[in-house]
Every structure is written in C-alpha cells, then in structure tokens.
Ligand SMILES: NC(=O)N[C@@H](O)C(=O)O
C-alpha cells in the first residue's frame with residue numbers, strides 16, 4: 001500500500017499552523033530608498049529562545065517527483081527559515097505529528113518559509129539545481145533536532161501526476 005501526498009500551492013493561510021510565508025505579494029508596508037523599494041516589513045517571527053540567531057547557506061541536492069518522504073524532523077528549541085537564493089520553486093512538507101498525514105506545498109519561486117519552533121517537517125527539498133538557500137535558525141549548544149523515520153514512507157507526487165517511475169531519494173542524504 002503506497003501512501004500518497006499530492007502537493008498544493010503554498011499560501012500563507014494554509015501554512016499558518018506550521019509557520020510563516022515570506023513573499024512580496026500585495027502592497028508593501030513601506031516604500032523606502034527614494035520610492036524604489038517596497039519593504040514588506042516584519043513578515044516572520046524568529047524564535048531562538050535564549051540562544052543566538054545565525055544565518056547559514058545550504059546547498060542542497062535537487063530532488064524530483066515522485067519523491068519519497070521517509071523522515072520528518074523538528075527543532076524543539078527554535079524556528080527555521082528557508083530563503084531561496086534562486087527563483088526556483090521548492091517542495092515544503094509539514095505535518096502536525098509524525099502519525100498525521102503530512103501536507104506538501106510547492107512554492108511559487110518567490111516565496112520563503114519560516115517554520116515555527118517544533119513544526120515537524122521534511123528536510124530542505126529543492127526541485128531545481130542549484131538548491132541554494134539562506135537559512136536563519138538557532139545557533140546553540142543543544143542538538144535542537146528530533147527525527148522520526150516512517151515505517152512506511154510517503155510518496156509525494158507531482159501535482160496531478162500519479163507515481164509511476166521509481167521514487168527518488170527521500171529526506172536522507174545519499
Ligand atoms: N539539519 C539541518 O540543518 N537541516 C534540516 O533542519 C532541514 O530542515 O533541512
């Protein structure tokens with residue numbers, strides 16, 4: 001029995017229980033730089049407790065559909081933001097709990113996400129190379145990582161396509 005997830009377009013409303021969506025939709029909160037730049041102000045809440053906030057760069061391997069999700073993880077001590085450095089859509093998988101059906105979202109290429117502290121998620125999943133992302137998260141002394149490996153993986157299909165080809169690698173590095 002194959003457990004299927006069909007991805008949906010990422011929207012702030014749908015993603016709200018899991019985190020923030022960062023994008024430049026709608027009217028800027030403020031025009032700056034002599035009116036040449038719109039500032040979409042304070043659109044995500046960084047939460048690192050009493051630790052330090054860091055910015056890292058991830059260069060992640062691109063994945064393809066059908067995508068096997070064999071692991072979710074969470075960071076109990078802080079939020080984690082993924083800000084793409086290219087204009088490619090990427091796949092975001094979140095769930096309320098490891099035993100709940102995950103939800104998969106595809107960004108529109110101009111969106112970033114900020115996962116709330118403790119949100120169960122698939123690892124960073126680019127869909128195009130280079131998978132370059134700025135990542136804003138907690139820099140602290142604890143591992144800040146819990147993982148759950150599914151006894152039966154989920155298969156994420158491309159929107160509207162059922163899995164036929166063998167699925168690509170899951171959340172773990174090859
Ligand atoms: N482990 C790590 O830094 N990355 C993961 O947390 C991830 O969500 O990709």
Ligand code: NI
Nearest residue numbers: 073075080123
């Ligand atoms: Ni993570």
